[in-house]
Amino acid sequence: MTFTIASTTVLSNGVEMPLLGLGTYKAVEGAEVEQEVLAALEAGYRSIDTASMYGNEAGIGRAVRASGIPRGELFLASKVWNDEQGYEETLAAFERSAERMGTDYLDLYLVHWPHAVLYAETWRAFEELYRQGRVRAIGVSNFLVPHLETLRAVAKIGPMVDQVEFHPRLQQPELQAYCGEHGIVVEAWAPLMRGRVFEEPVIVSIAGHHGVSPAQVTLRWLLQKGLVAIPKSVRPDRIRANADVFSFELSPEDVGRLDAMDTGERLGRHPDSWGLGQR
Ligand code: NDP
Numbered sequence: 001m002t003f004t005i006a007s008t009t010v011l012s013n014g015v016e017m018p019l020l021g022l023g024t025y026k027a028v029e030g031a032e033v034e035q036e037v038l039a040a041l042e043a044g045y046r047s048i049d050t051a052s053m054y055g056n057e058a059g060i061g062r063a064v065r066a067s068g069i070p071r072g073e074l075f076l077a078s079k080v081w082n083d084e085q086g087y088e089e090t091l092a093a094f095e096r097s098a099e100r101m102g103t104d105y106l107d108l109y110l111v112h113w114p115h116a117v118l119y120a121e122t123w124r125a126f127e128e129l130y131r132q133g134r135v136r137a138i139g140v141s142n143f144l145v146p147h148l149e150t151l152r153a154v155a156k157i158g159p160m161v162d163q164v165e166f167h168p169r170l171q172q173p174e175l176q177a178y179c180g181e182h183g184i185v186v187e188a189w190a191p192l193m194r195g196r197v198f199e200e201p202v203i204v205s206i207a208g209h210h211g212v213s214p215a216q217v218t219l220r221w222l223l224q225k226g227l228v229a230i231p232k233s234v235r236p237d238r239i240r241a242n243a244d245v246f247s248f249e250l251s252p253e254d255v256g257r258l259d260a261m262d263t264g265e266r267l268g269r270h271p272d273s274w275g276l277g278q279r
Pocket of ligand 1: 022023024025026049050112141142163164188189190191192193194195215230231232233234235238239241242268
C-alpha cells in the first residue's frame with residue numbers, strides 16, 4: 001500500500017477526506033493552537049479537527065489564514081456541542097463556529113455526542129446545512145451501533161463519518177463492521193491512546209523492529225486499516241513525527257499482533273455516560 005500525507009478516503013457522497021488529520025482537543029486558544037496549526041500545515045497536514053467545545057476555533061481560523069494556504073486545499077471539521085443540539089440551536093451553533101473559524105463553509109460537521117431526544121432535530125439541521133452547501137459532509141461522533149440505527153431510521157441523508165475513540169485497546173469490531181456495511185468512514189480519536197502507546201510492549205517491539213516510534217506504528221496501523229486518524233500534539237517535533245508514517249509498512253503479522261490487542265478498554269467517556277436526553 002502506498003500512502004502519502006495527501007492520501008484520502010472517499011466519503012459516501014464522493015467528497016475526499018484526508019486519512020491523516022490534526023487533533024486539537026486541549027490545544028489552548030491563542031498562541032498554542034495557532035502554533036500547533038501552523039506547524040502542522042508546514043509539515044503537510046491539510047485536515048484539522050476541532051469542536052465548539054474546544055474553545056479554539058478562532059485561533060485555528062487565524063492560523064489557517066496566516067498560512068496563506070487556499071481554503072479549498074484544506075479540510076476543516078468542527079462539531080456541535082451537547083447544549084447546542086436541536087434544530088434552531090444547531091443552525092445557530094454552526095454559524096458561530098463558521099464565524100469563529102472565519103470560513104463560509106466547513107468540510108465536515110459532526111454531532112459531538114448522541115442525544116436521546118434531540119438527535120432527530122439536530123440531524124434535520126445538519127441535512128439543511130448540507131443542502132445549502134454550508135457543509136461538504138455531515139457525520140456523527142461517539143455513536144455506537146444502536147445510536148446509528150436510531151438516527152438512520154429518521155435520516156434522509158445518512159451520516160458519512162463516525163468519529164469514535166479507536167486505538168489498539170479499543171477496536172469496536174461491531175461498530176467497524178456496521179460502518180463498513182453502511183458506507184460510514186470511521187475516524188479514530190485518541191489514536192495514540194493519549195500517549196499510552198509508548199507503554200504497550202507489543203507496540204514498542206514492533207516499533208523497534210521498524211526503527212520507528214510506537215506512535216508511528218499505531219498511526220500506520222490505522223491508515224493501513226483504512227481508518228482516518230487525527231493525532232494531536234502541540235509540539236512541532238511530534239507533529240512532524242506523527243506525519244512521518246509513509247516510509248515504512250507493517251507486515252500482515254504486525255497488523256495481526258496489533259489487532260489482537262483489543263480489550264475494549266476506553267480512555268474517554270462511554271457515549272451513554274452523559275445521559276443526554278435521559279431522565
Ligand atoms: P491522542 O491519542 O491524539 O494523544 C494526544 C496526547 O499524546 C497529547 O498529550 C500529546 O501531547 C501526546 N502526543 C502526541 N504525539 C506524541 C508523540 N509523537 N510522542 C509522545 N506523545 C505524543 O489523543 P486526543 O484525545 O488528543 O485525540 C486526538 C484528537 O481527537 C483530539 O485532539 C480531538 O481533535 C479528537 N477527539 C475527539 C473526541 C470526540 O468526542 N469526538 C474526544 C477526544 C478527542 P503534546 O500535545 O504535549 O505533544
